[in-house]
Amino acid sequence: SAVISQKPSRDIxxxxxxLTIQCQVDSQVTMMFWxxxxxxxxxxxxxxxxxxxEATYESGFVIDxxxxxxxxxxxxxxxxxxxxxxxxxxxxxxxxxxxxxxxQFFGPGTRLTVL
Amino acid sequence: xxxxxQLDSQVPVFEEAPVELRCNYSSxxxxxxxWYVQYPNQGLQLLLKYLSGSTLVKGINGxxxxxxxxxxxxxxxxxxxxxxxTAEYFCAVRTNDYKLSFGAGTTVTVRA
Numbered sequence: 688s689a690v691i692s693q694k695p696s697r698d699i700x701x702x703x704x705x706l707t708i709q710c711q712v713d714s715q716v717t718m719m720f721w722x723x724x725x726x727x728x729x730x731x732x733x734x735x736x737x738x739x740x741e742a743t744y745e746s747g748f749v750i751d752x753x754x755x756x757x758x759x760x761x762x763x764x765x766x767x768x769x770x771x772x773x774x775x776x777x778x779x780x781x782x783x784x785x786x787x788x789x790x791q792f793f794g795p796g797t798r799l800t801v802l
Numbered sequence: 803x804x805x806x807x808q809l810d811s812q813v814p815v816f817e818e819a820p821v822e823l824r825c826n827y828s829s830x831x832x833x834x835x836x837w838y839v840q841y842p843n844q845g846l847q848l849l850l851k852y853l854s855g856s857t858l859v860k861g862i863n864g865x866x867x868x869x870x871x872x873x874x875x876x877x878x879x880x881x882x883x884x885x886x887x888t889a890e891y892f893c894a895v896r897t898n899d900y901k902l903s904f905g906a907g908t909t910v911t912v913r914a
Contacts, residue, residue: 718900720901729905729906730902731904732901732902781846789896789900792848793845793847796845798843
């Protein structure tokens, strides 16, 4: 398994501002994933972040709103830009198992509240 | 594209009673199947997975699940639940690409 940490664990922000969430993994991984979990709902994949290339975004998510960096094989950031109350969610990063068995390991999440 | 349906949004259950959480998926190709648990204010933890082979898989904390290809189901069971099993449970599917698709989740509330 992989140990994943996220910073911050939670934050309360004003609308119109931006927040950058950090994700750190204890081992080198090829792909990192960013998910959004809106209140009371399931997980939705925002994008896949590969080191050395631009992130791949899912339908409904755009780079201008959720810019992602992946400077090395153990670290990634997700920025939530120009926030509105609708962005209030838990944001989780994950990595795929290195055993090739398909499961993903998740960080503890960042709980964001936008006022 | 695959989709995952969790048939029960909420499951109340008494302590030491059995519980079953239902999951159906739609996919025309071979899949990997997973159950995750999310305890309050925490991230997701893998309970168990099905890749191939035996259709009955055992996971952590006494949970097990059975893969049924003909019914495209992967139901999760535990014969006797504890208060500490109160959590949100997610079924997930992975096909040939690397992405996971999650069901809507089932909230299990265990009462004494």
